[in-house]
Amino acid sequence: MEEPVIEFHLDARSGVSPYMQLVQQVRHALRLGLLREGDQLPTVKEAVARLAINPNTVLKAYRELEHEGLVAARPGVGTFVTATLTDTSLAAHGPLRLELQRWLAKARRAGLDDESIEALFMTTFRTATQEDIA
Amino acid sequence: MTAVLEAQGLGKRYGKHWALRECTVDIPAGHVVGLVGPNGAGKTTLLKLASGQLEPTAGGIAVLGGRPVSGRAQLAKVGFVAQDTPVYAGLSVAEHLRLGARLNPRWDAAMARERVARLGLVPTQRAGKLSGGQRAQLALTLGLAKRPELLILDEPVASLDPLARREFMQGLMEATVEHEFSVVLSSHLVSDLERVCDFLIVLVDSRVQIAGETDRLLSTHHRLTGPRRDPDRLPADQHVVSASHTDRQSTYVVRTDAPIHDPAWTVTHLSLEDLVLAYMEKHVADTRRAALEVRR
Numbered sequence: 001m002e003e004p005v006i007e008f009h010l011d012a013r014s015g016v017s018p019y020m021q022l023v024q025q026v027r028h029a030l031r032l033g034l035l036r037e038g039d040q041l042p043t044v045k046e047a048v049a050r051l052a053i054n055p056n057t058v059l060k061a062y063r064e065l066e067h068e069g070l071v072a073a074r075p076g077v078g079t080f081v082t083a084t085l086t087d088t089s090l091a092a093h094g095p096l097r098l099e100l101q102r103w104l105a106k107a108r109r110a111g112l113d114d115e116s117i118e119a120l121f122m123t124t125f126r127t128a129t130q131e132d133i134a
Numbered sequence: 135m136t137a138v139l140e141a142q143g144l145g146k147r148y149g150k151h152w153a154l155r156e157c158t159v160d161i162p163a164g165h166v167v168g169l170v171g172p173n174g175a176g177k178t179t180l181l182k183l184a185s186g187q188l189e190p191t192a193g194g195i196a197v198l199g200g201r202p203v204s205g206r207a208q209l210a211k212v213g214f215v216a217q218d219t220p221v222y223a224g225l226s227v228a229e230h231l232r233l234g235a236r237l238n239p240r241w242d243a244a245m246a247r248e249r250v251a252r253l254g255l256v257p258t259q260r261a262g263k264l265s266g267g268q269r270a271q272l273a274l275t276l277g278l279a280k281r282p283e284l285l286i287l288d289e290p291v292a293s294l295d296p297l298a299r300r301e302f303m304q305g306l307m308e309a310t311v312e313h314e315f316s317v318v319l320s321s322h323l324v325s326d327l328e329r330v331c332d333f334l335i336v337l338v339d340s341r342v343q344i345a346g347e348t349d350r351l352l353s354t355h356h357r358l359t360g361p362r363r364d365p366d367r368l369p370a371d372q373h374v375v376s377a378s379h380t381d382r383q384s385t386y387v388v389r390t391d392a393p394i395h396d397p398a399w400t401v402t403h404l405s406l407e408d409l410v411l412a413y414m415e416k417h418v419a420d421t422r423r424a425a426l427e428v429r430r
Contacts, residue, residue, distance in 0.1 A: 010329070015403060017352070018329060045311040052303035053329040054166050055311045130393075 004042040005035060010051055018053055022061035030070065030085040041071060041079040136199045138163040138284055138316040139184055143193030146179050152340050153179040157193070159345045161318070161333060163283075166310060168331030168348075169320040170410055176340040177320040178217065181288050184318065185214040198283055210239050213282035217289045219273035223262030227255045230272060231279070238280045246279035249305075267298025274302060278309050287319040291326055303330050324407040334406070336413045339421075343413040344389075348406065355409050358386045358399040376412040376419070387412040 006029050010018055029035040042050070047058045062079050065071045072082045107117050137160055144157040154176040161167055169177050182188040183195055186202035186209065195201075200208045221230060227250060235241045250257065253271050255264070261272060270290060277285050287306075291299040307330055310317060321327050327334070335345040344351065355375065362384045365374050372388040379385075387404065388394075394401050404412070 012325075012328070015405070017349075045308055048311050049304050049308040051329070052300050052307055054332045055307065056332045057329075 004046060005029075005039045006042070008042065008047055008051055010053070018051075019057045019060045019064070022047070022058065023064050026061075026065055026070065027085060030081070030083075033084075033086050035081050037081050037084055039081045041081070043078050136163060137161060137196070138165070138167075138198060139318065140196045141180075141183075141193065142195075144180075144183065144190055144195050145192035146176075146183060146188060147191040154183070154337075154340050155192070157342050159335060159342060161316075161335075161345075163198075163316050164314070165316055165333040165347075166307075166331050167316070167318040167333040167335065168324075168327035169318060169335045169337060170324055170327060171320075171322065171337035172414065173322050175337045177322075177337055178288055179340075180337065181214075181286050181318065181320060185212055185286050187214070206239075210280075211283045213277040213280045213285040215273050215277045215285070215287040215290055218293055219270040219290055221261040221264075221269050221272050221276075223260065225261055226257065227259050227261065227264075227272060228257035230261060230276060231257075234276045234279055240281045242279045242281050245281075246275055249275045249278070253305075265298075267294055267301060270294055270298065270302050271305065274305060278313070281313065282315055284316045284318065287317070289320055289322070292321065292323075299326065306330070324410045328406050334410075336410050338414055338417040341417075343417060351409060352404065352406065354391055355387060355389050355404050355412070356394055357402045357404055357408070358384075358388060358394065359402070360384060360396075360399040363398075376415045 006025070008022055008025055010021055014021065016024070026035065026041065035041075041062065044055050044058045044062075047053070048055050062071065062073065066073060066079075070081065070083050070085070071079050073079045104117065107120070112120065139159065139161040141157050141159050145155040146153045147155075157180065169180065171177055179188065183190055184197050184202055186197075186204075189203060197208070198211050200211075202208060202212070222233075225233070231243070231246045231250065234246065235243055250272075253268070253275075255268060255272065261269060264272065274287075274290070277287070290306075291302050294302060303326075306317065306319075309315075319327070319331075332348050333346070334348050334351060336343040360383070362379055362382050365377060365386075368374065368386070368388065369390075369392075371392055372386075372390045372394075375387040375389055377384065377386050387408075
């Protein structure tokens, strides 16, 4: 059997559910160009044997990635990368970072410390996400 | 799909003491089920009822659609690895496999041999000379090579070191992918079960506190923190699991299907361990309240 291109790992204390950690690791590898179109993800058996996790966790992660159009399952063979994330959003990162830096400078000038900034960001982020759902 | 385990008002009494009571659960097939609770909660009793080693005092139980004590065909479908993964100290690894072959009609000899080789167990080695981790792996091999539709494991990793625990769970999970069977395993530590289980049963003081798919349990339980508020002023669809108050602040763990919109609350995510602990605390609080009411 061929060596898998990437290996998964799990952080038990991150607060992020295991299936989401797998999804994020694939996305991350795609962004970094570690995973390219045509690459095979670890099989469910490989991932399960390595991480000692429930097979449904891996299946759920792969279904999510499939739903996002990033991978496709070939029955009996495995799951393969069908798209890339390197070119689409990377271009937008620069300007967004610049805006964020400006905003951070403004927040500091207004007297917010690191914790207040983080709390403000997280509550706004959560409210915005919830409104999106609602 | 038939249920892997269905219990209706199931109870087991020893003399005056109920080891398990009013247990009603319905576990669909294809899950790895974690049975969690403190020592003495009734976990072993439930597992022994499921594997036909005990007969119920009250209620009924069906496993894979059949009665657990109904005979050979039923026994062949259900594997049981007892607490501390016992093996015969005087028998060699190879003799264990021969014994397994003789006792189990669906014995998978090739799988047993392959697994023993992969684990690096020497066939002529006596089981008594194996390390704790190796003994557990041998017991697991016997359970797996039986090719059951349901494998029950009672505290399989309790006495193992962290590495052996991990290797045991890796082997078990890998086998579930390969052979598609259901698993019920117990532990008094949530951390042992967190990664491997997709269905959880919390058993405290001989009663099931909650049971359900792990994802669903996690998405329907929330911790609310905010200005002090009495429980009767919470919405009716928010079931209080645990509550604590200071003069000014209230902290609740609630179960609800609806999202929580009340801006007064800071809502935080619960880990599986938090969730289990909340139910254990709930039980302690309920018992204390009952005791107080009796005294009044």
